[in-house]
Amino acid sequence: MLRATEVISAGGWSGASDDEVVLDHDRRHRRRIRLTTSSGVQVLLDLARARHLREGDALLCENGHRIRVRAAAEPLLEIAAPDAAALVRIAWHLGNRHLPTQLLGDRIRIRADHVIAQMVEGLGGTATAVDAPFDPEGGAYAGGHHHHHHDHDDDDERGAPRAPTTLAGDHDLGS
Structure with a gap:
């Protein structure tokens, strides 16, 4: 071997x-x-x-x-919109859901998901099923371990420091 x-x-x-x-x-x-x-x-x-x-x-x-x-080619949705502003709005909604997203200039690719396809269409976009290689953006924290949290205030109501909240999906992939 x-x-x-x-x-x-x-x-x-x-x-x-x-x-x-x-x-x-x-x-x-x-x-x-x-x-x-x-x-x-x-x-x-x-x-x-x-x-x-x-x-x-x-x-x-x-x-x-x-x-x-x-x-490898895999089942994806290729998302398009009538203009750049609509595509940016759709991208924001995808990012808000923490979905792995591949940016292709005038299109976006995500993993196939019928619920998200309905959301995209509700936002004025189109979601077309394709089989293609998927290479999403690495994200702001790619290459390093991080704890993602939504606490925007570092102290609790008594002024004591608050420990960061780790979401269930965060894992150290170091090994």
């Missing part, structure tokens, strides 16, 4: 790869996982810390092989 211990970012390498792995969005954020390449070779991804793999990155194996990362 090959062992990949480094990632070379897309654009940071050139030439042909030795093989490729095709992964959906969820399987592209990893530290350690066994992968199977398109030609059937087993590769152990063994990084020092978790990393989001992007389309075109290369996994560098100990033997020098480079395995290209391909983003």
Whole structure:
């Protein structure tokens, strides 16, 4: 089994790869996982810390092989709006729901969700089902651990410091 211990970012390498792995969005954020390449070779991804793999990155194996990362097509909604202001408004509503969102200039992609599609249409947009690679924005806190909280006042009513509130979805992905 090959062992990949480094990632070379897309654009940071050139030439042909030795093989490729095709992964959906969820399987592209990893530290350690066994992968199977398109030609059937087993590769152990063994990084020092978790990393989001992007389309075109290369996994560098100990033997020098480079395995290209391909983003798999998955069921998504492609969202459009009649004008930029409407698209920004829709984007705000998606962000308010903490949905992973891919920005494409005049369109937005999210994971397929019929409830959100109805919301988008209620806001004047269109939501079209597509199968495409999904590579959402990393967010303001990408690359580091954070605790997301909505307490806008650091003290309670008695003036005592309040501990940050961590939402159930926040996890340290360090290993």
